[in-house]
Amino acid sequence: MTEEALKERKEGLLALMEDPSYVPMKLKELSMLLNVPRERREELKEVLDALIADGKIVLSKRGKYGRPEKKILTGTFSGSSRGFGFVVLEGGQQDIYIPADQTGDAMHGDKVQITAEPARAGRRPEGTVIRVLERANETLVGYYQKNRHFGFVIPDNQKIATDIFIPEGEDMGAVTGHKVVVRLTSFGGTRKKPEGRVTEIIGHVNDPGTDILSIVKAYGLPEEYPxxxxxxxxxxxxxxxxxxxxxxxxxxxxxxxxxxxxxxxxxxxxxxxxxxxxxxxxxxxxxxxxxxxxxxxxxxxxxxxxxxxxxxxxxxxxxxxxxxxxxxxxxxxxxxxxxxxxxxxxxxxxxxxxxxxxxxxxxxxxxxxxxxxxxxxxxxxxxxxxxxxxxxxxxxxxxxxxxxxxxxxxxxxxxxxxxxxxxxxxxxxxxxxxxxxxxxxxxxxxxxxxxxxxxxxxxxxxxxxxxxxxxxxHDTPDPEKMKRLGLFINNFGYTIRTQQGEVHPKEIQKLLKKIEGSEEEALISRLTLRSMRQAKYMPxxxxxxxxxxxxxxxxxxxxxxxxxxxxxxxxxxxxxxxxxxxxxxxxxxxxxxxxxxxxxxxxxxxxxxRETIKMKKCEYMAKRIGREYEGVISGVTNWGFYVELPNTVEGLVHVSSLQGDYYLFDESRMELRGEMSGRTFRLGQKLRVVVMGTDKLTRTVDFLPAEEENRED
Structure with a gap:
């Protein structure tokens, strides 16, 4: 069976099983419904097996084929600047990935209900937002841009990926460049932007103090006492x-x-x-x-x-x-x-x-x-x-x-x-x-x-x-995170002992002592810290x-x-x-x-x-564009790597700025490796970088490896 034919038959079967009148059936019953002759039932079974492997259908203990039951789950939506998000489920279950076209009108921080598909091999489970239970963003702070008959606000919070539409007459007289507080009147949806009205003009983005005041307002930090x-x-x-x-x-x-x-x-x-x-x-x-x-x-x-x-x-x-x-x-x-x-x-x-x-x-x-x-x-x-x-x-x-x-x-x-x-x-x-x-x-x-x-x-x-x-x-670390940390440090000749998945704090302490003064100290220390849980208050x-x-x-x-x-x-x-x-x-x-x-x-x-510090670091580095510094790679992702300077400023080297090679991200080793050159950028590596630019709105600093900058010259 060709791939095209297999795809077509999969789609046909899925459409059939999506019909509300469909009830789970055995192979023989399904064959009769589809008029599939006995000699071709193996072909039908092949298609059904492929759909099971994809997680699209399930086979019951009684040998009946049907769509998997979708559970309704509750959790908190965590957005991203690229539109997709994750739902952090109650009870510490695995996060559910929400594609950009399945987020509905949910915004970062909202308590939501979702349906989730079973996880496919090697991939995390995906879900769809079906209802927002509690809104986290009745008001937002952002940058106002005025058009002829309307305006819109770009939220300061990078985890809210959509602009807020401001109808004519709802802007309080704000002009382009003002930082404003906007109250949402509609949360939009898949094809419609959220709407709102400006309730406060904080000040112009270039006015002293406006930047910090914007963060105060965005986080709802109380300024005056009743x-x-x-x-x-x-x-x-x-x-x-x-x-x-x-x-x-x-x-x-x-x-x-x-x-x-x-x-x-x-x-x-x-x-x-x-x-x-x-x-x-x-x-x-x-x-x-x-x-x-x-x-x-x-x-x-x-x-x-x-x-x-x-x-x-x-x-x-x-x-x-x-x-x-x-x-x-x-x-x-x-x-x-x-x-x-x-x-x-x-x-x-x-x-x-x-x-x-x-x-x-x-x-x-x-x-x-x-x-x-x-x-x-x-x-x-x-x-x-x-x-x-x-x-x-x-x-x-x-x-x-x-x-x-x-x-x-x-x-x-x-x-x-x-x-x-x-x-x-x-x-x-x-x-x-x-x-x-x-x-x-x-x-x-x-x-x-x-x-x-x-x-x-x-x-x-x-x-x-x-x-x-x-x-x-402060709870013991997640066993899965400790397992991943153990596998990673094995690359450097270090080990960490666990008992039934749990680690004693002395083992972490021993590890930090062993790496003290080594080239990989910063690398392993950071990963170890990220493997820890967050401390909290409990009765x-x-x-x-x-x-x-x-x-x-x-x-x-x-x-x-x-x-x-x-x-x-x-x-x-x-x-x-x-x-x-x-x-x-x-x-x-x-x-x-x-x-x-x-x-x-x-x-x-x-x-x-953290946000005020990032903002001021960005402002500080904006006056130092073109300067060269030595730093340490503090984070590696598939879109680039972060470099931290001795003064604690951190900036991004985007993978697209690395010339002459295609770089692949190796998560197990936390490194980017050039496909042709074999050149690597890994966590903890020392590197000289040049400040290429800053963006105060997104609070980011952009670096380029010093040799790349010289190569462009």
């Missing part, structure tokens, strides 16, 4: 009163410091430390925010809605108003402050012998910076040591204990991915003048180590008390894989994170003996919703922060 919140804040005193101190443990005489960045204003943690006969007494003192933000008050409801403070490159959008975050709740030098303290007794091996959690009154003696403390404990700078001579012994003791705690965590398998964060310096108009990696030093590690210790101690305490609580959890304690910790929570930042504020309330009620059955039941019902909300707002904040 009047009822500010009214509540106005009633909060500026200083701690004698009445508020009553019944608290008064530790104002203890030598106390805060250690933060130079520009930090919300100081929510302070440290005390002393050497004892048994080892060390470490006090981690956290601002008692819950004293001022009472449950279910307007301030509390707004804090939960925000979930977290958002740190953008040119501004902070705080969870709490400044009167609290920078004032009465900030542990400022020389002022009495209310705190919730975790005071731990540790032996010389860093084991917690006992601890006390108490409501306290503290007074910070010095507001220290990471720079100054590092100059003392690492550089032993004489001028800095003289300036803080009353505290140098304290800092030496801090470093001594922090080193012990870090080594103890390392021994149990804690993983430390030391990828540099971006430090961006802006001028008075918000333009980037310098971009560099944010350096961790001994002082930042001291604070990290002490905060981790307090978080673990509190989490273990409340786990064993069997009290409703919020935990910071059950399932452990923290990355820290190799059985118990972990977030206790140390209630000024900027709602989960910390939430558990402070529970801790304080427990300290006062007020956790009655009624209150326990209340928290049992409350915490699932809080964990979902806080995990979602955390992701929103991270995405917004």
């Amino acid at each position: 009047p009822e919140v500010m009214e509540q804040v106005s009633r909060i005193p500026d200083e701690v009163t004698a009445e508020e101190m009553q019944g608290r443990k008064d530790i104002r005489s203890w030598q106390t410091v805060t250690i933060d960045g130079e520009d930090a204003k919300d100081l929510d943690d302070a440290i005390t430390i002393s050497r004892e006969a048994y080892g060390y007494r470490l006090g981690v003192h956290i601002a008692d925010v819950s004293h001022y933000v009472t449950e279910n008050s307007p301030l509390d409801q707004e804090a939960l809605r925000r979930g977290t403070s958002v740190y953008l490159v040119d501004r902070v959008i705080p969870m709490l108003p400044h009167k609290l975050s920078n004032g009465i709740c900030s542990l400022n030098e020389g002022t009495d402050r209310l705190a919730l303290s975790c005071i731990m007794d540790l032996d010389f091996q860093g084991r917690v012998l006992g601890h006390e959690v108490a409501e306290t009154v503290i007074q910070v003696d010095r507001r220290m910076t990471y720079t100054a403390v590092n100059a003392i404990v690492t550089d032993q700078d004489p001028n800095t040591m003289e300036e803080y001579r009353d505290f140098t012994e304290m800092f030496a003791l801090m470093k001594e204990l922090a080193d012990i705690l870090r080594e103890r965590r390392y021994q149990r398998g804690s993983i430390d991915f030391d990828f540099p964060e971006t430090k961006m310096i802006l001028d008075e108009k918000g333009r980037p003048v310098e971009i560099r990696p944010y350096e961790r030093n001994a002082a930042t590690r001291i604070i990290e180590d002490f905060m981790l210790m307090a978080n673990e101690t509190i989490a273990e305490d409340y786990f064993w008390q069997e009290v409703p609580f919020l935990y910071r959890t 059950v304690c399932s452990g923290h894989f990355g820290l190799a910790a059985k118990y972990y929570t977030h206790f140390t930042s209630p000024i900027r994170r709602y989960p910390d504020l939430q558990i402070h309330r529970i801790i304080k009620e427990n300290l006062h003996g007020n956790l009655t059955e009624k209150r326990l039941s209340h928290y049992d019902k409350l915490l699932t919703g809080v964990s979902i909300q806080c995990s979602a707002t955390e992701r929103r904040a991270e995405e917004a922060e």
Whole structure:
């Protein structure tokens, strides 16, 4: 049978089985229906077998041929700039690919119902959107372009592939180049664009501040506090009163410091430390925010809605108003402050012998910076040591204990991915003048180590008390991803041991130690990180894989994170003996919703922060077109590869810009290989590149390998 004849017969059979009146039949019955003589039934069976192999029809246990039943599935639609998308199913099932012509009127983020075809050999299952259950995009932010009698908005969100049509008279007077907020009035469909009306003009794309404000609007980050919140804040005193101190443990005489960045204003943690006969007494003192933000008050409801403070490159959008975050709740030098303290007794091996959690009154003696403390404990700078001579012994003791705690965590398998964060310096108009990696030093590690210790101690305490609580959890990696990672690192002579598909964090740690200093370090570190799951908040304690910790929570930042504020309330009620059955039941019902909300707002904040950094990096590189840099390949795809520079800027070398060869993507080795030359570009490879262009709207930077640019010249 020719291919053309086979195709024709397949189409005929599929059309027959699509008919609503068709019922599954055996080969004999189907032959009779189609008037196929007995001697030609084998040909019919050949066609049916081919359709089964294609996943188009199924053969039942009773030998009947019919169309596969289409299940209706529910999930979240994730769009792409090229029109197609994926639906992330509820319950952690495999994602379903949605072709561009099957997305209906779904947009990125919508909750949808789909039907899905069974997966064909070597391909993922495909589906069709049949209904949108919940809309994620009632408003959008984008770039306005005006035509004679209408306009349209190009969404900033690259995962929304379609423009928004703006009818005449619905543009608020916007002109080409304005960044606008548009409210959707119609979501369109397969042959029709969505429609909307402009509700706000943010500013012209070239105006200072418009770029960041566009991201603030796009992510729905709340800027102003409701009047009822500010009214509540106005009633909060500026200083701690004698009445508020009553019944608290008064530790104002203890030598106390805060250690933060130079520009930090919300100081929510302070440290005390002393050497004892048994080892060390470490006090981690956290601002008692819950004293001022009472449950279910307007301030509390707004804090939960925000979930977290958002740190953008040119501004902070705080969870709490400044009167609290920078004032009465900030542990400022020389002022009495209310705190919730975790005071731990540790032996010389860093084991917690006992601890006390108490409501306290503290007074910070010095507001220290990471720079100054590092100059003392690492550089032993004489001028800095003289300036803080009353505290140098304290800092030496801090470093001594922090080193012990870090080594103890390392021994149990804690993983430390030391990828540099971006430090961006802006001028008075918000333009980037310098971009560099944010350096961790001994002082930042001291604070990290002490905060981790307090978080673990509190989490273990409340786990064993069997009290409703919020935990910071990090699940073990997906076995399939670990399997793929294991196969990949075998190419470089490395192995990773798993037991029944699961890996112990110590195995990851060992791998990172083995690759340290090697050419493939960046390559394998990145792939290992991408194989990890995302940490989240949960009302059950399932452990923290990355820290190799059985118990972990977030206790140390209630000024900027709602989960910390939430558990402070529970801790304080427990300290006062007020956790009655009624209150326990209340928290049992409350915490699932809080964990979902806080995990979602955390992701929103991270995405917004990432987008503002990408935008400013793009603006910075726009003034450096033609310059040459050395970088490392940080990502490889079938459309090209990404190169990261030492200053953390990442740009794309598109495969179409590589001259003189055709490049094939090898996913198993994460490399592009020239078909004729054999030249490869692989993850982790060092490469000199030239900046070829930038696009601030898409927040992308384009590179070209330096030799390619020279070749074109």
